[in-house]
Amino acid sequence: MLEIKNLSKRYGTSPIKAVDNLSLKLKPGEVFGFLGPNGAGKSTTIKSLVGILPFEDGDIFINDVSIKHNPLRAKMQVGYVPDNHAVFERLTGREYVNHMANLYNVSVADMEERCNKYLKIFKLENAFDQQIKSYSHGMKQKISVIAALVHNPKLWVLDEPLTGLDPQSAYQLKLAMKNHANEGNTVFFSSHILDVVENLCDRCCIIKKGEIQGIYDLKKMKKNNESLEQLFMKVIYDED
């Protein structure tokens, strides 16, 4: 579903690579967690794979389509929830989702079906026809999620998705991620909340200074009674 091959990226003329020779392969139907301390290169990797940032070396394939050589086809299969919660605030929730759906050429029937589904899940029906300017932080996050899912992407990428969400919304979002993966799609998200990654993901990887430190099967770890928190501390800070 998603294959990152030897991805390297540096900002401007900086001698340090933000991401260095990163390779990853994600399977359909899995939820994959992307862990790392601040400045490790998580957001840079995510922004590169959704097409926001250009990169020097390597390639990224979404469903075997290279984002470098066939960007429009590759982007068609990706849904992205950024960490900045930016939305066009003067539009209503419906107008915003409608606009995003139009960019992905979604039919009105599909728009309605998918929106109704997620509006119910996120309990946003009453605010959907209000300007986003009046939304709370959490509501903006929810509308970003709906806009990212309106074209039913094969790969759903989320950057720190749980920040600022109330417990119920966080629960609903985790459920939506799980359900999306169960439908045969792939969910790739970054997070600092290790408990969430431990409970939600099938696999995860830890990145430090732009390099992958390891890819871990969380089910196996659970079976062996290994803690992700301890592993993370060991990998990142070399603490036992």
Added chain:
Amino acid sequence: MQTVLKLFKLQIDNRYDILKTSNLKKMILQIVKYLILIFAITIVFGIVFFCIFLLGFKINAELIGIVLLITQLISLFFAIGNILTNLYFSKENELLMVLPATPNQLFVSKILVIYLQEMIVNSMIALPIFIALGVVGGLANVYYVSILILMIVFPILPIALASLISVPLMAIIKYLKSHTTLSIISILVLVATAVSLYLMIIGNMTSTFAIVSKQIETVRNINLKILEIGKDFILFYQLAMAMFSYAKWYWIAIFVSICFSILVLALVIIKPFYFKTAMSNLENSIKPLVKEQSFKKRTGFHSLLVKELLCLFRSPSAVFQYFLFTLLMPFIVFSYDKLMLSLAVSQAGEVMIAGSHVLIVAIFAMLSNIISATAISREGGNFYISKISPMNYFKFIAAKMVFNICFTFSALFVTMIVSMFYLTSWQVIMGTIAIMLASVGHIALSIDMDIKNPVLDWYSSEEMSKMGGTTAKSMIIGMIIAALLGIIIIMMAFSENVLLPWIIIILLSLVFCIHRVYILILRINMSYDKIEV
């Protein structure tokens, strides 16, 4: 009182750096800079007054009284703005209201801030005017001593009156806030009225001074009129008299007493209103669009156009930031042409008037294009959408271009129709075609500049408030283009071939348009993908 002063200092520090600096030298340097500025303004006023009073106008108590009234009116204008922004719409309110201070202390500190700001306004306008008048008129020392005292007193009356005016004004603003279209129309009508008044006054002045032989008579009449009107404003006339004689200084005391009485009364009236309004402004004041909408299938390009339109027209401030000149273009050009046509000129003069028409229209058209100078930067944190969408970057840019072109061309078209009633039709049409072509080139150039150097903030979602260096550059280039178009017509007014200058500007505009669009296409191909947030 200590709490009031602390609150006052907190608000001042938030606005100006002068008290924050721990370095005494820096502080003195800033004060010196400020004084130099006042001195420079005084010199300018001095030169202007010297030229005017050379004609034979007299500086007397009546004139000073009128000037006192005018400066108080100017101060009132600023005071209304200060009260609205500092008292009702201040973003600090949220922070200040949770501080351990009583509502009265907070209110008094706010009034002190407004007082200080009014003092600054007066020191920039009233002080230079009075000093310049005193120097030109060779007035006695008592006049300058009075000015220093009056500078302290001057802000009181405008603040008192502005506080009272602000109450109904706030009610109107609150109503207009939830009626976007009405607010746009209201402001447009206000601006149009102001501009037409201005043009009317200019028109009257030019006709008055056109006849040089009547200059002495005109000056004498104006002097008599000043003597007559000046005495009508008793309070300001007596205050002016006090500026000429220590014996009349009791009028300053009377003026101060009156001002204070009105101020106390005004503050008692507005205090409860302030807290009610300031608190309600902190609440969510967005009018919900409760009308159930439906989804609409559009092409990506069409959807981008609709998005631009909705985002812009739901913010009156954005409309005025970007399209004030577009909306006013037909009206102002009409007034300008009327003014020009009142001059009796030869055939070449008529071509020159047509050239100046092209110049004015082109200036407005180019100013209508400044929105394109922030095409990318305005997206703020939303810029990522153009990168992640499965759509060609050209479509995103084309939507922004078409959006701008639609507005500029509509304004140009209306202006053209209006102008055709009193200027030569073929000249108006050819001029409009040239301006349209140049406009497209200017839009492409503005977008190109923004792609080259966008100001993008990943965490900013405020998509309509970016004006920066690119905007200024775009405006300057636009002015140069407009000047070139106008100057070519004016310079070739004596040409035997009357069509030639018009053909030249159309061809030049066409070349510019094609060149800039081509460069923009190259830029999108080369640079858009490399824009990093």
